[in-house]
Amino acid sequence: MNELTERLGKVQIKLPNEKVRVGKKGQRPLPESYKRNTKKEQLVLLYAENFRRQFVQLYRDRKPLYLAPKNDCNVEKFVCTTIRPTQLPYKELYDVDGCAEFVADYVNYQLLENPVELPQKMRSPFSVLHEQQGNCFEYSMLLCSLLIGNGYDAYCVSGYASREVSVMDESRDVCPLLEERKEEVVTAETKKSRKYTVKPPKDMNSKFIRKMEARAVAEDAKAAQRLKEEEEARQEELVEPKRDKFHGLRVHSWVLILHGKREVPESFFIESSTGRIHPLQYDGYLGIESLWNNENYWVNMQDCTDGVKSLNYDLGDAAQWEYIYPSLDKPVLLLPEDQLAADEFTEVV
Numbered sequence: 550m551n552e553l554t555e556r557l558g559k560v561q562i563k564l565p566n567e568k569v570r571v572g573k574k575g576q577r578p579l580p581e582s583y584k585r586n587t588k589k590e591q592l593v594l595l596y597a598e599n600f601r602r603q604f605v606q607l608y609r610d611r612k613p614l615y616l617a618p619k620n621d622c623n624v625e626k627f628v629c630t631t632i633r634p635t636q637l638p639y640k641e642l643y644d645v646d647g648c649a650e651f652v653a654d655y656v657n658y659q660l661l662e663n664p665v666e667l668p669q670k671m672r673s674p675f676s677v678l679h680e681q682q683g684n685c686f687e688y689s690m691l692l693c694s695l696l697i698g699n700g701y702d703a704y705c706v707s708g709y710a711s712r713e714v715s716v717m718d719e720s721r722d723v724c725p726l727l728e729e730r731k732e733e734v735v736t737a738e739t740k741k742s743r744k745y746t747v748k749p750p751k752d753m754n755s756k757f758i759r760k761m762e763a764r765a766v767a768e769d770a771k772a773a774q775r776l777k778e779e780e781e782a783r784q785e786e787l788v789e790p791k792r793d794k795f796h797g798l799r800v801h802s803w804v805l806i807l808h809g810k811r812e813v814p815e816s817f818f819i820e821s822s823t824g825r826i827h828p829l830q831y832d833g834y835l836g837i838e839s840l841w842n843n844e845n846y847w848v849n850m851q852d853c854t855d856g857v858k859s860l861n862y863d864l865g866d867a868a869q870w871e872y873i874y875p876s877l878d879k880p881v882l883l884l885p886e887d888q889l890a891a892d893e894f895t896e897v898v
Contacts, residue, residue: 583622583673593627597846600873604848614839614848615686615707618671626671631690632705632843633674634698645806645819645826648695653824656691657682658717665798667707685715686802688821693804697843702807706818708837708857710801712793717822721790725825797835805840807862816862830858846873 586594597616604614617625641647656677661668661684668684674691677683683691689705696703713721793799804819818827818834827833836853837860839846848871851860864870 579621583620584624586624586626590627590630593630594625596873597627600846604871612838613667615667616846618667618669620670621672621676623670628671628690628705629841629843629846631671631673632697632841633694634843635674635694636698637695642695643699645696645701646824648692648699649819649821649824649826652688652692652695652821655681656688658688658822659684660716661685661800664715665795665800667800685822689802689804692819692821693842696804696806700811701813702810704805704807704840704842706803706805706837706840708801708803709797709835709853710799710803711833711835712790712796712799714820714833715799715801719823801834803834805862829860829862832856832858844874847871 594617601614601616604611615628617627620626620631636643642651659682668686671686671690672680672683674687674694677687677691686705686707693703693705712718802821804821805816806813806819807816808814816829818829818831819825820827820833834857837849837857839848841847847864849860849869850871851869853860861869864872
């Protein structure tokens with residue numbers, strides 16, 4: 550342990566070279582903050598680079614972290630600083646459904662150049678809105694900026710998804726309009742019984758015959774339903790997608806909403822490319838590498854062999870989520886040895 554500590558202490562980091570990309574003729578002028586980093590942003594980049602090098606030293610088998618991609622002007626920006634919490638002056642965009650539908654409908658979806666590698670560049674949410682196009686990471690950053698601005702506990706997620714989710718193929722999904730439609734049961738008003746009414750004529754038909762006829766109709770309906778289910782199963786086998794050679798490796802980004810703020814009763818996912826809401830046990834998401842908001846960055850240390858179904862989203866648990874900055878918003882659960890050291894320090898004081 551002492552040798553590892555000494556080796557990590559020798560890690561030297563340098564600020565990235567800022568080579569500003571000159572915009573094309575006729576392109577809208579970009580703010581100066583896009584073209585250079587402030588001193589605070591440079592310090593944040595140093596922290597992020599130091600965290601990345603230590604993480605690579607300790608976990609050599611993990612995939613690269615998505616920390617500081619280049620922006621519109623070819624300048625490295627920490628992903629947390631790219632999120633800009635914004636509340637638009639439209640009441641339709643004040644809740645989850647409105648924001649998700651707006652981003653999914655207003656912006657055109659672009660596939661990643663390499664489906665198994667993280668994008669080297671990430672444009673700002675303002676540029677994505679202006680150009681009306683973006684990839685899954687830019688979708689998530691834009692949606693997360695709107696949700697955080699509206700008071701939600703929202704996070705951008707970097708992970709892995711199935712082929713259908715990553716290419717926005719909804720051909721095998723049920724139409725959301727059909728899911729939301731509910732059959733209205735119309736109850737007929739019962740007539741009030743009067744004292745002096747003419748009694749209906751007595752029914753002279755056999756109850757046994759009616760019972761046998763109803764049984765025959767029920768058996769015919771059951772047989773028709775069975776044939777329909779067999780035909781649907783056969784059709785599903787015919788249109789079953791081919792095996793994906795990149796299964797479990799396709800990089801994707803979506804949004805996580807944790808319960809608590811805005812009276813959200815339970816946590817859930819939002820697929821930013823379609824605007825659809827999914828439970829935490831959704832089988833379309835196959836794993837999570839990291840997630841972040843505008844304040845901190847967390848790395849998932851849990852096993853994703855079974856997808857995201859069994860993951861714990863207690864971001865204060867240091868054994869399950871590695872973080873760059875000690876967060877004041879999430880209560881930190883220390884490891885046993887760290888907790889023991891903290892207790893001893895408290896006793897000495």
